[in-house]
Amino acid sequence: MSKDNKEVLYGLYDDEEILLSAVDKANEEHFDIMDVQTPFPVHGLDPKLGLAESRLHIAGFIYGALGTLTAFLFMTWVFTRDWPIIFGGKPYFSAPAFIPITFELTVLFASVGMVVTFYTICGLWPGVQNVHLDDRITDDKFCIAFDVSGQEESFKDKLKGFFSTTGASEVNIKNI
Amino acid sequence: MDQFTFASKHKTVLTAFMIVGLVCLGLTFVVDDELHTRFWTNYLHNSVFFTGIAFMALFTLAAFTTALAGWHTLVKRIWEAYSMFLIPGLILMLVVVLGVVGHLHHLYHWTDAAAVEHDPVLSGKSSFLNTGWYSIGTVVIMGIWIYFAWKIRQISLDEDKNGALDFGHHRRLRIWSAAFLPIAGFSSAAIIWQWIMSIDAHWYSTLFAWYTGASWFCASMALTIMLVSFLKRQGYLEKVTQEHLHDLGKYLFAFSIFWTYLWFSQYMLIWYGNVGEETIYFYERIHNYPVLFYGNLLLNFITPFFILMRNDTKRKYGTLVFVSAVVFFGHWWDFFQMIKPGARLTAMEALAHHGGGHGGHGAEAAHHAVDFAMGFTIPGFLELGTMLGFLALFLFVVFNRLEKASLVPKNDPYLPEALHHHVELHGDDAHH
Numbered sequence: 001m002s003k004d005n006k007e008v009l010y011g012l013y014d015d016e017e018i019l020l021s022a023v024d025k026a027n028e029e030h031f032d033i034m035d036v037q038t039p040f041p042v043h044g045l046d047p048k049l050g051l052a053e054s055r056l057h058i059a060g061f062i063y064g065a066l067g068t069l070t071a072f073l074f075m076t077w078v079f080t081r082d083w084p085i086i087f088g089g090k091p092y093f094s095a096p097a098f099i100p101i102t103f104e105l106t107v108l109f110a111s112v113g114m115v116v117t118f119y120t121i122c123g124l125w126p127g128v129q130n131v132h133l134d135d136r137i138t139d140d141k142f143c144i145a146f147d148v149s150g151q152e153e154s155f156k157d158k159l160k161g162f163f164s165t166t167g168a169s170e171v172n173i174k175n176i
Numbered sequence: 177m178d179q180f181t182f183a184s185k186h187k188t189v190l191t192a193f194m195i196v197g198l199v200c201l202g203l204t205f206v207v208d209d210e211l212h213t214r215f216w217t218n219y220l221h222n223s224v225f226f227t228g229i230a231f232m233a234l235f236t237l238a239a240f241t242t243a244l245a246g247w248h249t250l251v252k253r254i255w256e257a258y259s260m261f262l263i264p265g266l267i268l269m270l271v272v273v274l275g276v277v278g279h280l281h282h283l284y285h286w287t288d289a290a291a292v293e294h295d296p297v298l299s300g301k302s303s304f305l306n307t308g309w310y311s312i313g314t315v316v317i318m319g320i321w322i323y324f325a326w327k328i329r330q331i332s333l334d335e336d337k338n339g340a341l342d343f344g345h346h347r348r349l350r351i352w353s354a355a356f357l358p359i360a361g362f363s364s365a366a367i368i369w370q371w372i373m374s375i376d377a378h379w380y381s382t383l384f385a386w387y388t389g390a391s392w393f394c395a396s397m398a399l400t401i402m403l404v405s406f407l408k409r410q411g412y413l414e415k416v417t418q419e420h421l422h423d424l425g426k427y428l429f430a431f432s433i434f435w436t437y438l439w440f441s442q443y444m445l446i447w448y449g450n451v452g453e454e455t456i457y458f459y460e461r462i463h464n465y466p467v468l469f470y471g472n473l474l475l476n477f478i479t480p481f482f483i484l485m486r487n488d489t490k491r492k493y494g495t496l497v498f499v500s501a502v503v504f505f506g507h508w509w510d511f512f513q514m515i516k517p518g519a520r521l522t523a524m525e526a527l528a529h530h531g532g533g534h535g536g537h538g539a540e541a542a543h544h545a546v547d548f549a550m551g552f553t554i555p556g557f558l559e560l561g562t563m564l565g566f567l568a569l570f571l572f573v574v575f576n577r578l579e580k581a582s583l584v585p586k587n588d589p590y591l592p593e594a595l596h597h598h599v600e601l602h603g604d605d606a607h608h
Contacts, residue, residue: 043598057487088450096444 010145011168022166067109197565213523227265228392233258238353246593257577259325339587376518395507398500425490432480468513475506
């Protein structure tokens, strides 16, 4: 699927409640929604769009567990094999003293790992130019977008009719 | 149903359990050593545990009210009812106070005047660890708690009658709640030092009050989850949904980790510092009470951490209630291991020097292996029976108070928010 030359018909809503009922309406009429963009997470929107639950937390758990193992095993190796030093009369293998660093590395691995994974999945990396249908979506507008590339004018009119009946405050077409 | 009725069936069951508790206490008294250490430690253990749950419920409620929280509105009557247990709690603690004043028990080493005289540590602490502070402290501090509990409940109940979904009553509630928070913070620390930490009279830890407070909080939250689930099964609280349970579960999860954090901080600093006067506390527990010591972490950290980590386990009644039961028992276990080893040492010394004024150091006695003793090394059937008795008493008082008011605070301005509470982005995909 080419990223270029997509013709998008989108409507802007002023309120998330109106948006949610519009999504319901679109589902009833079997319109294929391309995307919904909102300034903040809207409760109950994901199931309406049929989106699967994110599996990011599973990745987070794995990264965290890796951090735990890395920290604990590394310190164990350093202080018992590689460079044993007696601190304050404690044994070489001083598990309680390893716990704080193990905790920190667990958090670090989990958080950095999840951020990198999330950005990779979303296709966000330095230098990426993102397409904004409308800058106000990052402020106070809620947007439903349909892909209308190569569609008949009558279909576009039908969608415009949908937007006006569901209370969209603005309807535009944009090539992205 | 917004109006709770205390069914006579439940009254009978709870009364039966209270009798079981009394019988267990009586049996403990009979099979005990001559100082009745097991009886008195069991009594103190359960009194402190359930009084603390009542106190923490009030503290939680005050914190949520101050923070303008809304989601908890549907369960706040439960916490108001919990806080009313502070009144019987005071009576329970007064028996311990009477024992301190009248030398009826030998729970606290510092009550032994002859021992204190020859002991530089105990005499150095005697300006705080003395009968006057213990008795007046208990009465005054618990008196203040009861006054706040009564006042906060009073305003809340008046809101049902005379409120009008405005913030008039809520503002007054907020003032009382905000005033209670610092008072509760400082006074609970002082009373925890007196009631529990002074059992190991030579020992002290600056973290102990927080750690104990966190234990009370977890127990209070776990009991709340179980009670909410029970009330729902009885057909009450139908407006309380998975969303509210999810938040209660999050509190249980988060504060179990908080408890572990404090437990570990206390342990690690003492381990690292390696000062004999401080390490004695853990030395005694690790060597003579390993089941208590490691069981504590298994029940209160491993179980809630790994089970409640997932999103969906906090939204399923079965799993959440199971974990709550484990954690509730776990924190009862935690108080058991705080109280028993120290009190047992004190009693062993007192029995060894019977009537004598030697007042030997606890440290000397502790380095000898201590034999297995049911009711000290691990909780026995008598301890479990006593706990069920106290739990029944607690629930009896709570149900009695619940009956006096609507379960749903009708005119709370945050009620609509609680009714529309929704925390899960994915909605209702994990019903029951």
